[in-house]
Amino acid sequence: MNVNRAMMLVGLVVWVCALGARADLPAAGSVSGVAGPSHGWVVLPDPNPRNERATMLAHVAPRAGSHGATDGLLYPAMRFEQPAVAIAAVSDRVYMLFDPPPERDSGSLEVLSLRAVRTPIAGMYAYEPRGRLDAHRSLPRRGGLLGVAGTSEGVFAVVRSDDPGGVGGAVVSRLSGSAWDEVTPFPTDGESGVDLQRSVDVGTIDGRLGIVGYARGGGLSVWVRSVEPGPGSENGDAGVWIRRGLASFPEDVSRVRFMGVGSVLVAVGWLGSSLNYWTDIGGDWYRIAARDECGESVGIVPLGDVGRVVAVWTGEGNEGGVESGPASARVWEVSASTGLVLHDGAAARRGPLSTQDFRALVVLLVGATTAVLLFVIRIGDDSGVLTLPRGVALAPSGRRVAASVIDLCVAVGAVWLLTGASPGQQLDVLKLTPGGMGVMGLVDIVVVGFFAGTIAEAFFGCSIGKGLLGCEVLPVVGRETIDRRGLGLLRAATRNAVKWALPPAAMLGLFEAGGRHRGDVAAGAVVVERFDPEERSVREE
Numbered sequence: 001m002n003v004n005r006a007m008m009l010v011g012l013v014v015w016v017c018a019l020g021a022r023a024d025l026p027a028a029g030s031v032s033g034v035a036g037p038s039h040g041w042v043v044l045p046d047p048n049p050r051n052e053r054a055t056m057l058a059h060v061a062p063r064a065g066s067h068g069a070t071d072g073l074l075y076p077a078m079r080f081e082q083p084a085v086a087i088a089a090v091s092d093r094v095y096m097l098f099d100p101p102p103e104r105d106s107g108s109l110e111v112l113s114l115r116a117v118r119t120p121i122a123g124m125y126a127y128e129p130r131g132r133l134d135a136h137r138s139l140p141r142r143g144g145l146l147g148v149a150g151t152s153e154g155v156f157a158v159v160r161s162d163d164p165g166g167v168g169g170a171v172v173s174r175l176s177g178s179a180w181d182e183v184t185p186f187p188t189d190g191e192s193g194v195d196l197q198r199s200v201d202v203g204t205i206d207g208r209l210g211i212v213g214y215a216r217g218g219g220l221s222v223w224v225r226s227v228e229p230g231p232g233s234e235n236g237d238a239g240v241w242i243r244r245g246l247a248s249f250p251e252d253v254s255r256v257r258f259m260g261v262g263s264v265l266v267a268v269g270w271l272g273s274s275l276n277y278w279t280d281i282g283g284d285w286y287r288i289a290a291r292d293e294c295g296e297s298v299g300i301v302p303l304g305d306v307g308r309v310v311a312v313w314t315g316e317g318n319e320g321g322v323e324s325g326p327a328s329a330r331v332w333e334v335s336a337s338t339g340l341v342l343h344d345g346a347a348a349r350r351g352p353l354s355t356q357d358f359r360a361l362v363v364l365l366v367g368a369t370t371a372v373l374l375f376v377i378r379i380g381d382d383s384g385v386l387t388l389p390r391g392v393a394l395a396p397s398g399r400r401v402a403a404s405v406i407d408l409c410v411a412v413g414a415v416w417l418l419t420g421a422s423p424g425q426q427l428d429v430l431k432l433t434p435g436g437m438g439v440m441g442l443v444d445i446v447v448v449g450f451f452a453g454t455i456a457e458a459f460f461g462c463s464i465g466k467g468l469l470g471c472e473v474l475p476v477v478g479r480e481t482i483d484r485r486g487l488g489l490l491r492a493a494t495r496n497a498v499k500w501a502l503p504p505a506a507m508l509g510l511f512e513a514g515g516r517h518r519g520d521v522a523a524g525a526v527v528v529e530r531f532d533p534e535e536r537s538v539r540e541e
Helices: 001-008 357-379 397-419 440-458 464-468 489-501 503-509 517-525 533-540
Strands: 027-029 042-046 055-060 075-080 088-092 093-098 108-119 125-129 136-142 146-149 154-159 170-176 179-182 201-205 208-214 220-226 235-236 239-245 255-261 262-269 274-281 284-292 297-303 306-312 329-335 341-346 392-394 471-477 525-530
Touching: 042 088, 042 146, 042 306, 055 274, 055 306, 075 125, 088 154, 093 146, 108 179, 136 154, 136 170, 146 208, 146 397, 154 201, 201 255, 235 503, 255 297, 255 306, 262 306, 284 329, 397 440, 397 464, 397 471, 440 464, 440 489, 464 471, 471 489, 489 503, 517 525
Parallel strands: 027 297, 088 146, 146 201
Antiparallel strands: 027 042, 042 055, 055 075, 088 093, 093 108, 108 125, 108 136, 146 154, 154 170, 170 179, 201 208, 208 220, 220 239, 235 239, 255 262, 262 274, 274 284, 297 306, 306 329, 329 341, 392 525, 471 525
16 A cells, blocks of 8 residues: 555544644544544533533534534533543544542543434434443553544554553553553654654544654654555554654644545644644645634544534633533634635534524414414404305315315325425424424425315315315305305415415314304305205105
């Protein structure tokens, strides 16, 4: 495998070269393609009067897929009484390392985890186990934690050896079941080995464990753990390390972070108060994005499956942000390949209804209110007695209700044929199922039902439901019912507008003395059934 290609085809890498005074918030992104899209996590400060060290774990929901989250969206996952030392992510699970309580052994770091579970409500997540965390075997500190990373093989941790003469000067361990198993020795031998006297950080490259730091022979370099030997490899008993040098930066940066997003290698650094992104193209660095006035502490989350870098920090003032979490959380979401800014401002909020659903709901409410004012209040009750033709009687309320149910089923079936959405998806207003249409499903049913009922009653005098149950609609002029087939377009449209837009008002009218709902009164119509007068007369005798 070509070394340069192996380094550039980066699926996901998070590491920090802390060369300045600014602090980094613990943040991580999971490797995409292992078990679903990339999830991101960042630990934000969330102090309260009782605890200044309290934090909030915020979830950067996946942006990929048909149900991808909105740009800039954060979810509050869980609050903690102390900040995490470091975090790593694998698939939909985040692993957090904490300092133990004073009464416990300080020689190990506690390892806890939780996972994000998509709920039936569209775009929303739950975090399990609820109200607690999964506990894992504690990680021995030894000479001190160098870094932790989530890879396609699981969670890796790198700690300094407590024995200065130990193998490699550091220990690489992988969380396996209930234990931390030591694996690939750390590459510190020779001129191409990592210089542990300088800054060393750990991350993930192309789904594998990676290290960024300075070689003992000088120069910033990247080492990637591989299971197969290759050019530039440092052999070990459980895998090899492939090294590549990094170019010097064109700017005097006070702090640099390197991350691979897709096939793009990105560097994040500070120029004064400006946060900058550079891309490595052909061995040279090109600045693609910059932002002034970021927070003093920033968490950087790469989302490899969509090629984005998400910077998260907290500012001053209540400008929106994570619901029930830090009110001032801000997000700068940028394409790692082009520098296109996808979100810059307060963290987005998300509910079970999308913006499109909300607008459709507003239209429905405005239309319903208008219909109430025009037809329900203005038209009033129908207290008069109609003159009906011979052989015609008012249709019973039960039969009319049954006919309306049939018409509704016909409308749902028509929408199913036109859009492919099943009845359950059409009626799923809150999107409780993955394919739920939300409010737009009701809009489609109302529109189809309105046009189908209007055309049928205008030209044939009955809808499909009424025809099956022996009912029809006749026009009313004054107080006299006209015995003719078909209402006409204007009367039919008026009647069906109330029937489909205001079904509660229509249904209540069925049980009034006159047997006509507000749509019938407004349109000048009545629903009847026919009978044989002579046959009824014989039965009565």
